[in-house]
Amino acid sequence: MTSQLYLITPPRIDADFAVSLADTLDAGDVAALQIRLKDHTPDEVRQLAPDLIRMAQSRGVAAILNDDPQLADELGCDGVHIGQSDGTVKAARAIMGKDRTVGVTCHDSRHLAMVAGEAGADYVAFGAFYPTGTKTVEHQATPDVLTWWTEIFELPCVAIGGITPDNAAPLIAAGADFLAVSGGVWQYPDGPAAAVRAFNALCEE
Numbered sequence: 020m021t022s023q024l025y026l027i028t029p030p031r032i033d034a035d036f037a038v039s040l041a042d043t044l045d046a047g048d049v050a051a052l053q054i055r056l057k058d059h060t061p062d063e064v065r066q067l068a069p070d071l072i073r074m075a076q077s078r079g080v081a082a083i084l085n086d087d088p089q090l091a092d093e094l095g096c097d098g099v100h101i102g103q104s105d106g107t108v109k110a111a112r113a114i115m116g117k118d119r120t121v122g123v124t125c126h127d128s129r130h131l132a133m134v135a136g137e138a139g140a141d142y143v144a145f146g147a148f149y150p151t152g153t154k155t156v157e158h159q160a161t162p163d164v165l166t167w168w169t170e171i172f173e174l175p176c177v178a179i180g181g182i183t184p185d186n187a188a189p190l191i192a193a194g195a196d197f198l199a200v201s202g203g204v205w206q207y208p209d210g211p212a213a214a215v216r217a218f219n220a221l222c223e224e
Contacts (some may be wrong), residue, residue, distance in 0.1 A: 099114075177198075
């Protein structure tokens with residue numbers, strides 16, 4: 020199986036972002052959109068997210084909210100992505116139900132990934148693979164963790180952290196099912212739509 024693009028919003032967006040998002044999603048194959056509005060309050064997320072969710076879902080793109088299962092459920096998201104400090108898979112599953120996605124950040128840890136898998140997560144996310152401007156990198160992952168995971172487990176794995184069209188190839192080769200990208204799309208020199216096309220071309224090689 021080839022890799023797919025898992026798009027993450029910038030941490031802060033303005034009213035014009037929806038237009039840019041529509042063009043970006045229409046540029047090619049995007050499997051999921053993670054709404055990760057870290058620089059907004061929960062009330063602002065409640066106002067901003069519904070348009071983004073509709074935009075994704077109307078295109079067959081899974082809308083996944085970062086951190087907050089309760090809010091993900093309230094907003095009608097297709098899933099939630101939780102970090103190690105955002106509660107347990109079991110608690111998130113109780114809120115989201117069995118038909119919606121629960122993904123888990125596992126840093127560079129094989130142990131955390133196995134624990135998440137055993138707890139019933141729908142995917143595990145490894146990273147950061149490269150320096151990233153989106154968050155402080157405390158855990159440095161290497162591509163071999165992706166290869167190890169995909170050789171042993173059927174559960175999908177996501178690669179995250181500083182991924183661009185220029186550095187994604189080793190992660191695809193290592194077996195990443197999804198490439199989670201924020202700055203590599205939104206700050207791409209030729210624009211976000213061109214970034215989606217570039218990632219799609221890489222994934223199809």
